[in-house]
Structures are given as structure tokens and as C-alpha cells.
Amino acid sequence: MALSCTPEELRFRDEVRAFIAARLSPELRRASSLNVSFFSDPDIVAPWQRALHERGWVAPGWPQEHGGPGWTAPQRWIFESECAAAGAPQLSPMGIKMVGPVLMRFGTSAQKKFYLPRILSGEDRWCQGYSEPGSGSDLASLKTRAVRRGDHYIVNGTKIWTTHAHFANRMFALVRTSDEPRQQDGISFLLIDMASPGITIRPIMMISGDHDVNQVFFDEVKVPVTNLVGEEGRGWTCGKYLLEFERGGGVNSPKLRYALEKVRGLANSDLSYKAISHPEIATKLSEIELDVQTLEFLELQVLSALQRGENPGPVSSVLKLRASEIHQAISRVGVEMVGQNALVEERRRPLHALNDTPIIPEGVLSVVPRHLNGRANTIFGGSSEIQRDIIAKQVLGL
């Protein structure tokens, strides 16, 4: 057991740092640090993704044959940590971590050949069509229907909570292609061109005033049959694979550490009237520090198991549950620290492009919106209640 880096790992870390120093501009860092949404705006992400793409570092988790860098698990960890610590924009996971792995596992070779490079280059921007009104946690009850007509499916229905549908040019969606006694059996996995006629997008504003998610309506939308992934009626398998990959494939603690360092910087600055000098703030920051350390260690244990070719077990729900709670604790202490500056509601976006001076300092602007949006951490991507159900069932056998 060793928590410290090997000399090779240290060399790799320096390489990553040098790359970031060279390619991550101060403007990009500032814009990214003022980002309050779940995902970063495409105009912040695009230049960073281009830089990473040139170096072949867009998709650390992909196999080399599909354009991954071929890193060890510790290298992936170091890369994620360094990017997060530097305040680099987060690439959208929807191509890289979600539909990409599904295509590698279930896609035809034509699908892989066409889509995977476009994910890496950023040419395609994906969104996820899973949830529907009335089918949130109970996903298998979804009703959006795809009926085969010749070489096309005709899709009718609606998807909701679709993050970045308004920026995406493609959607991967679960749709119902038949009615079976077991609801899951009639579901298929389709790739939909967002420019198709019959698609309309209704923005849904978050309580902070941010536009991240949407409702997407399908009215007789034609989707070529070649856009089916896997077999018809077996889409649930793809969807589940994706969810597992989503939860277990990433690491959360580097992002949490970045958020914690930011809030700690605030605590040590005049922006919070040096809130760190108040014992209740200092102790809260220490407690959160310990929670982040714990999650880091749990995630490193998973990486060590993966690196040794072992199955880390059904730990992803544990990590998601804790990461979302810690995220909320960090944003909450931020709000406490800024005191009466929390009274000001700045709803204009993006914050990095405001062209006047708000009545509260820039360093405080993002604190409340981030807290408000952060309430979704324990709701989106499988609510905390669902995660506890999963742990009770899959881990504890209850």
C-alpha cells in the first residue's frame, strides 16, 4: 500500500502541469471559475477540448484503439486531479463518458467509425434522452414511442431534464419500440439527429435562473434504422451499461477538492471578511476536508482494484451518494461565509461576460447560484433515495 506517487507518476504529473500551464489561458480559468451550471458552457469547453484533442487527452478512459491515451488508473487520477486543481473547464460527459462507451460496446463498426472521432474532436455535442415526465426514477415506464416504417423509426413523445439539448446536435435516447409484459423488454436505444424536423425544445429554467435543462418534444421525427444501437428491444441493456459507466467510471473527488479549495480561498479572503477566523466556519471546513479525504481514498481504492484487474464491486452508489452530499456541504458553507452578500440575486448569464459591475464583488457572484443549482446533485443522475435503495438491494441483499 502506498499513497505517494512513484517517480514515473511524478514525471507524468509534471507533464500534465506543463501542458495546463501552456494551454489553459487565464481568461479560460476565470470563465470556468465563474461557471455555475452543472456542465460548462460550450464556448468555454470548446477551446480547451481542442487543446486536449491535439494532445490526444480528451478521453482518458477510452482504449487506445479508439483514441484514448492508454493511461494507467493512477495516471487517469493524476490527470483528473491536475485539471480540476487548475480550474480547467469540464468536458461534457455525454459523449465521452456516456454514449461513447455504449457505442464501443454495442455499436456497429460503422457507428464506431463515424461517431467516436467526432466525440473526441468536439464536432458532435450529445445530449441524453432518458427521463420523461412521469418517468424519472422509474425509468422503465417511459412512453416515447418509435414505430418502424421502412428504413426509419418514427418517433413521437417527449423527454425531459435534457441537459444542453439546446447546444447539442445529437441525442442518444431510450424509446419504446414495443409493449412487452416486462416494460424493460420493449425499449430500444436510438441515436437522433437534433436537426431532424419535428423536434422542438422547451427551456426549463433552474431556480438560479440558469438554462441547463430542457424538455424535448418529438412529433413524427424520422430516425434512420441504422441509428439503432444494439438490437431492437434490448436498449435497456445499453442504458444500464451507460448508467453503470457513468457512476463508476468517473472520479468525483478532484472536482470536490477544487470546489473546497475555492471556498477555502473565500474563507481566507476579505470577500468573506476572513470567515476562517470564526470557529464555526473553520470547523466546518475541516469536517468537509475530512469528507473529501475519505472520498478520495475510497476512489483511489477503486482505482487500485481496477489497476490490478479486480472488480471494485458495487461501490459506485456509495461514491455518488457521498459526492453529492459533500458537494452540497461545500456550496452551503460558501453561502454562510458571504453573509449578507447572499441577499443579491444575479440572474444574468454567463457571469464571466457581465458588462457592468454588480453590487457584490466578482469573487462572491457565483456562490449563491452554485448553491441553488447544487441542490440538484442529490436529485439528478439517480437521487440519493435511489442510491440508498440500490445499496440496500445490491450490496446488503435487503
Next chain:
Amino acid sequence: MALSCTPEELRFRDEVRAFIAARLSPELRRASSLNVSFFSDPDIVAPWQRALHERGWVAPGWPQEHGGPGWTAPQRWIFESECAAAGAPQLSPMGIKMVGPVLMRFGTSAQKKFYLPRILSGEDRWCQGYSEPGSGSDLASLKTRAVRRGDHYIVNGTKIWTTHAHFANRMFALVRTSDEPRQQDGISFLLIDMASPGITIRPIMMISGDHDVNQVFFDEVKVPVTNLVGEEGRGWTCGKYLLEFERGGGVNSPKLRYALEKVRGLANSDLSYKAISHPEIATKLSEIELDVQTLEFLELQVLSALQRGENPGPVSSVLKLRASEIHQAISRVGVEMVGQNALVEERRRPLHALNDTPIIPEGVLSVVPRHLNGRANTIFGGSSEIQRDIIAKQVLGL
């Protein structure tokens, strides 16, 4: 609305204080303050009950015709508060607050005439035969059986968690007299003489080493038919009435305030190395103070409603839930305050009669056992889980 006492109420308070000053000896106060069980030992209770009985103050909640003092709701509150604040022993509720009211409501006039005066005088000491192994929260599934044979019921079975069965000369019990489609319909309410042949008592030790509860076995125990309360098969009604009376009839906050003041005294003394000087202890005590104030106010609101002849509604579960949680918070901060003195386990009882000097001071002796026993607060008398079920169902209509 007024939180302050009227002049008459102040006069009454002084009367109670004078009585306590005259009749509650320092020895009794000390013994009571070293009591760590749920109920006080009979040898502490008896002299105090005699004093109260002489004054007619044993049963503040009873109507005057049965020997109650005829007090207003605020007077009852003042009496309870003053007794608690002075550290007076707590009378056993099993006669006064439990079987007494059932007999008044459902008993024959012979039963009332015989039993009620003996409760007031302390001549009878009651225990409660409700729970059985396997029938705790699910009381209606009880299996102890009473079969009618001539003028007697023959009782076979077992009761568990019977507090003070080893001190009691009588038990009120729920027993099964017939099997009905609805389990509740076959249950009867019996009064059992604990000296009857066929009764054996097995002590169950608490984790602190205290002997409070027991398992009671019935082997062909003869109970006269005249000891049936209410109709045969309608015992569930009596039992439920009693549970409601138990939960709603008492006030908890005076006892909690006494416990809090004790622990606050500890915090201000050298016994805890003046733990109050540590911010974490001081803030915890303030938070508990606020919880106690809240409960006090809720209980006073109930009393005000009762005094005006209004129905306070199904609030008893709220009060029980909070009181038990606050009780545990108080005993927990006590353990934190005594630090390494918590390492010593003193299992000898009663603590007021130890005839050597333990290696920790007397003022610290009761802290850990009280905390250990206090874990039962959220379990006995309807667990916190059951209380939340009741609130959800009866109050929220869920």
C-alpha cells in the same frame, strides 16, 4: 397569550415549593439524583409518595372524586416543574397514569373502589403486561392466552420488557381470550395478582447492568373473572386508551429541564474540568436549551388548549419523539464532558448506597449508566420509528 404566571399561580407555586422544602429530605434528593434507571427504586419512591399522599397530591391528573387535587392545567404544570426542579423522585406511572385512568373509564365500581385508593396510597405497585417476545411494536399479535374455566381465567404464556415486575404486586395485562379474524378482537384486559402460583420472573439486565425489566412467565395462572376490565374481547380498547393517556397525559419538559440543569451544573464544575469553557460544549448546551424551550412551549400550548376545553389534537407522538431525542442529547453531552472518567464502568447498584469510594467522583458516577439506559428512550413506549409512522398516518394522512 401570556407566558408569565398569574398572581394566583405564583401563590400556588410558592405553596408547592414550601411543601417540597419541608418534605423532600437531602438524602432523598441525593438518592434520586444518583438514580440511573427509567423509574426510581421503590425504596426512594415510597417515602415521597407517602408525603404527597398526606397532602392529596399523588395524582394531579385524576378527577377529585377519585382523589385528585382538582388542579387547573397550569397548576399541574407548575407542580410537575417544581417537583422535577427539586430533584424529587418520580412516582411510578404504572398505577397513577396507566391502569388508574383505565379503571376510571372501564372498571366496575367494585374495581374502582378497591384499586384506586391503593394506587394513591402506594399499597399496590403495578406493572404492565403488554409486550411479548415477537410482539413488540406489533402488539396485536400477542399470544399469551387466558381460557375461561368457571369463575377463573387460566393464563399461559409470557410477557417481556416488564418494568419493575420484581417490585410489583399486581399486573395489568393484555391477553388473548379468543381467536378472531381481526387479531385485536380476541384480546382482553386482565388484572393479575403477582403472588399467584405459576408466575415466575426472569430478570433482564440492561446494558448498564441495571435490573429494570423482566420477562414474566405464566404457567396455569388462575385469575378470578372479576379481574376482567371491560368486556371480554374488548381489551384492545382499554389498552389503546391507556397508551393515548400515557403519551398525551404527561408532560416531559420539566424532567428534561432537570436533566439539562444537572448536566449544566457538571459543565460548570471541576468534575468536568469546567467543560463549559470549551465552545463545542457551550454551543451544544445552548442548542439543547433551545430544544427544551421549544418542547416546553409545545407542552404549554397543549395545556392551554386542554384548559380551554379544546382538543389539542394528535400531538402526543410529536412530544414523545422530541422528548426522547432531547433526553439522549442531554445524556450524550454529559458523557462527552466527563472525558476519560467515562472509561470507568460502575455496575453496582444502587449508586447512592455504595459503601466505598469509586475511583471517579460521585458527581460523575451516574453519567455513563444514564446515557446507556437512555438509549431505550427512543425504543420503549413506542419507538421513534413507530411515532413517525403515527404522525404520517394520523396527522398527515399518509
Next chain:
Amino acid sequence: MDLSPSEAQRMLRHSAERFIAEHYGPAARRHAMQDPMGFKRENWRKLADLGWLGLPFPEEVGGFGGGPVEVAILMEEFGRGLATEPYLSTVLLAGTLIAECGTEEQRMGLLPAIINGERLLSFAHYESDARAGLSEVHTVAHTDNQGWMLHGRKMAVLDAVSADVHMVSARLPDAQGVGIALFLVPKDAAGVRLRDAPRLGGGRVAELTFEQARLPPDARLGTGGDMLPAIEGVVDRAVAALCAEAAGMMRSMFDATLDYTKVRKQFGRPLGANQVIRHRLADMYVQCEEARAMAARAALLVGADTDSTQRSLAASGAKVKIGRCARNVAEQAVQLHGAMGVTDELNLGLYFKRVLVFEALFGSVDYHLQRHVKLFGNSRSE
């Protein structure tokens, strides 16, 4: 000892309930939020017509002679309806300070106009972190033959944009031992700069800057002496009133959540059929009841004729207890609404934000907990 409301108090609650139900529906609320003043002036006139703008003022100036208990009843309903009118600023803060400390001329000049709804006031006091306490004032007022010159910067001034007059605290550097003075500053006085912004969850908040602002000789409130004790008293009572408002907001969030869990179905049955959700609602209900009790207790005690320590203990204690309960109820209400809970499509988000505002105003839970610890220790060693 009797905690049942009087007949007059029941009637007040009844009218307040009816008023809120009629005038603070979701559409009206969104509409009011678009108003550059943060509220609708016609609502303010209705409050005047109902006599509520005079609720806490003595009858001699045309008030109703009510106390904190009556104010709490009103505020609880304001909280249920998320009213954004500047009742706190105009009536409970600036107005009450005028009633308590103003000269006869100031009282007679301003209070009737406040009571009839013509005049609005803001209370401009804080200059930095609320943790620093109410004595942290660096704004200075110099006097000369022509009157006063005010210099300084005030933050987090509620409802300043709609105020005709700002009540501003300042220090008199030349005079000895008078501590903090209060000044009545007309909104259009020279040297006054206002930077206004939307307030979280509705209403407005501003920064006020005074650059050698010129005031007439009679701009100073009262006849001299340190205003800090009066400010502390008024703020303690304002905290009690905000506690009642928070209790009202909690109740609305709870009701909405309970309804939602009964209606919304998942896996073929209502959300509320899940034991985890039922128990969480039970806890939320308990916290709503606790908050209401603590708000009522604070109202009784800040109005009682006790010493200032008891008054401050009651206010700070309620802020702590209700702050914790409100936070949990707000977070759980959002959580139990699921994805809908984090959108702007329900009113729930507004309540959530108003709970944050409640926490931020006049010091956080932790600030008041520390204050309680200190005062409680003092109150016992005396």
C-alpha cells in the same frame, strides 16, 4: 400562563390569511417581482387600509397599539404568501425607531404618513459582515452651522430603491461618548448614491453611498444620546418578526410537499407511500410545529417587560432553532419534489431562496448561537 390567542388575535390572523389568499397567488407574485420597486404599490395601500401599517405604533399617533405577538401573526401570513412589501424596513425597523426615539416633530411628521402608506423608509445600517455585530459603524456625520455632512457606505439595505427616506446610522467623531446616531436622509439628498439589485427570492436590496451628503440640522433622529441600545432592541424584535415569517414560509413549503407526495406517482404508487418519505414528512411536520412554537415564544418574550438580556436571548434563540428547522424543511421540500424542485417553474424555489435570506439577515444561525452562548452565560452568572 395561557398560550391561547385572544379573540382579537384570532381575528387578525383570519384577516391576514384571507388577504394573503386573495392577493399573493403565484401569478400576482411573479408580477410583483417584475416591478422595479420589488412590490406592487397598490398592495401597500391595501395594507394601509387594513390598518396594518400602524399595527405596532401607539394609538396617539394613529397606530393600532399592537405588540410583537400581533406583528408575528401578520408576518407568519406574509411568510406563507411570500409577500415582498417593505413592511420590515418601513414599519418594523425605521418606523419603530422613529416611534421610540424620534422627536415629537419627527413622530408627528413621519408616523402618520407611514401609517397611511404615503411614505416608505429604508434602514441603512450594516457596513460589513453581520458577525461583527450592530456596533460596527464607520460612516461618519460631521456637523457645522448649516447642518450635517454624512460620509460612508452602507450595504445590504433592504427596499432602499422604493424608500422616500433612508434612516442611516453614523458616528459623530467630534462629540465624546455619544456612540451611534441615526439620520433621516431624503432619497434625493445631494451626495447620496444608490445601487440597486434584485433581492434573492423577491424584493430589492441596495448599496447606499454617502459622499459628503448634505443634511439639514433636524435630520438627526431624536434629541441626542447613543442610539445603539434602541437599534439593538428594534433588531431583536425584527428578528422575532422574521422568525414568524420563516415559520409561515416553512408551513407553505411543507404543505406543498405533502400535497405533491400524495399526488405524484412513481413505480405505480404515490411517492408518499414510501416509508422513507413518510418519515421525512413527519420530521418536517415536527420542525414546522417547533418553529411556530419558538416564533410565538420569541414574540411573547421580546415584547415582555424584561431586561434586554432576556429579550436578546429570546430573539437569538429563535433565530437559531428556526434557522435550523427552516433550512432542513427547505432542503427536504426541494429534494422530495425531485427534479421539479430545482426548477423555476414552482414557487418552491422562491421559498427556498427566502429561507436563505432569512438566514443571512441580521446574522447567521452560528452568529446567534454564539450570541446565545454568551448572553446565556452572562444571564446566569449575574
Next chain:
Amino acid sequence: MDLSPSEAQRMLRHSAERFIAEHYGPAARRHAMQDPMGFKRENWRKLADLGWLGLPFPEEVGGFGGGPVEVAILMEEFGRGLATEPYLSTVLLAGTLIAECGTEEQRMGLLPAIINGERLLSFAHYESDARAGLSEVHTVAHTDNQGWMLHGRKMAVLDAVSADVHMVSARLPDAQGVGIALFLVPKDAAGVRLRDAPRLGGGRVAELTFEQARLPPDARLGTGGDMLPAIEGVVDRAVAALCAEAAGMMRSMFDATLDYTKVRKQFGRPLGANQVIRHRLADMYVQCEEARAMAARAALLVGADTDSTQRSLAASGAKVKIGRCARNVAEQAVQLHGAMGVTDELNLGLYFKRVLVFEALFGSVDYHLQRHVKLFGNSRSE
């Protein structure tokens, strides 16, 4: 960066698991608790035979050369089995101090006897509240031509009744700047008084009084110099070891509770069918995993070649995090067992008490949280 255990570490865990399974069943445990020494001497001999009494000692004195990671593996299993042997006192505290600070003669005279199980030691240091920190020593040692005179009183001395030698900290009032010295005090030295009592949940604890206790000239540990830094280091590592023990106790409580909720029926179905209980068990499981991770992290860091600040941060951090998790798991384990949970008829009560002992030893959660705050601030401003 690799957190997988080595082959040797896996084997150590495996033997420890087997040993605990064989020797610490409920009956054996109750039996051990009746022993006036608080444990069974034959178990101690078995620990010696397995080589575990030499686990952290260097090979040159006959030890195994293990570090905190190996100690943590053993302690976790001791925790699972609620072992009451004086491993902490003899090996991890007094023994380690001898290994680190003793003269060659002391090391060779005592360590082999500790490793082979012949000699037991206690560590007598605390004199008052653990919050006061490790430097709060008032016991004094005077020296003259014949040796040392020790005067003072030590509290909360673990396992003193079974110790052959007490390691006692004291101040040298005459010498300048040497701070705290340690002395090896034979149990039967004149002027030593021991008052022994049962320890909560098993084992023994004592008060030791020294009234001009006479010690030979070579009773002082080492060759001079302040022992406080060494004591702090050993205590940090002892805290990490206790954290591993607590993680083991948590796991046992969790397993017992999970089993119980699967078997115990209420209202015709297993307790574990209730969603509230399933979710609570999920949270307990998460906390068990978190505690194990933090204990492993602390073991790695207190053994790493870093500065003392990093070492203390790791120990205090683990004590805080695991302290909170252990408290909650213990309370919920009792709660979910219902009435059975508060009786002495299950082992659960012993685990609950041992969690209280874990909390009380070497400073509470709050003490270590404050320590973490201070050290963390220092570590960043450096």
C-alpha cells in the same frame, strides 16, 4: 499510488481473522471479562507465539519490523472481536516508546520480554482532561544520589492492574528546558498506589498515585531530553491504531444489525423490509466503508516519512471522521435491535460501550477537530 494490500498484509489479515474467530466468541469474551486482569493470560501467550507482540518492533530486537499499516490490520480484527488484551498499552504505547527512546540497555532488557509475552507495561500519562493536551503533566521527579523520587497522580491508566512496569511521565523541576521525562516504575515500587476498576465494555482502568515513590537511577527512559515529541508521535500512531480498531467494531455491529433485520419479523415481515430501515442500513454501510478508508489512510500517513504536522493531521482527522461514523453506527445498531439492543444479553452493548471508550481515549471528536483546525491552518500558512 497503489492502495492494494501486499501479499504479506493479506496473510496477516487472514491469520488475524482466524485467530479472532477461534478465540473471541461471546462465551470466551464474557469469561475474559470476569478475569481480574481484564483478559486471559493464555491469549496473550498466543499473541506472542504468533509474533504479533513484536509486530511494530525492529528486527534487531526480535521484532517483525511492521509499520502502522500492519498494526492497523491487527487492530481492526481485535476490534471485530472486542479483544481486551493490553496490546495498546504494552506494545503500541510503552513498548514503542522504549523502542524509540530507550537506552540500549532498556531496549535489550525489556523489548524481548515484551515480544515473548513475559512482561506487560502500562502507560501512565494523563492527569486531567484530555482536552488539555499531552503536555499537561504535573507529576514531578526529583533526583538525588540514590536515584529518583516520583510524586503525582495519574488517571485513566489502561491495563495498569496487569502491568509489571508502569511507564510514567513526569517533570524535572530543577533541570531547565528538558520538559517531560519518562520513568519505568516497577509495579511493586514503594510509594506506588493502584486503584483499579472495570473498564467500560471490558478490560481494566486504574488510578495510579505516586507518593515519593523511590526509583533507581536507571529508571529514566533514554538519555535525557524532552520526551514530549516522542509521546506525541506514539500517541498519534496509537490514535490511528484505535481508529482501525473502531472500524472493526463498526463492521461487527453493522453485520449483527443487518443479520437481525433480515431475521426478526414484525407485522408479519422482516424488519429489513421497511424502507426506513433499509436506507438506514445503507447509510451505516457507507459509514463503515468510510471509517475503514480513513483508518487505512491514517495508518499510511502516520507511518510515512513526513513532518509531524502531517502525521498529527492524519491521526486527528481520522479520529474525527471515524468518531462521528462510529457513534452513529453504534446508536443505530442499538436502535434497530429494538428492546433487545439495550439489554446485556447481546454483545451489541459491549460494542456500544467500546465505541464510547474509543471516543474518550486521547481526546474527543471535538478535541481532535479543534486540533485539526489549528494544524491545518498552520500547515497551509507555512
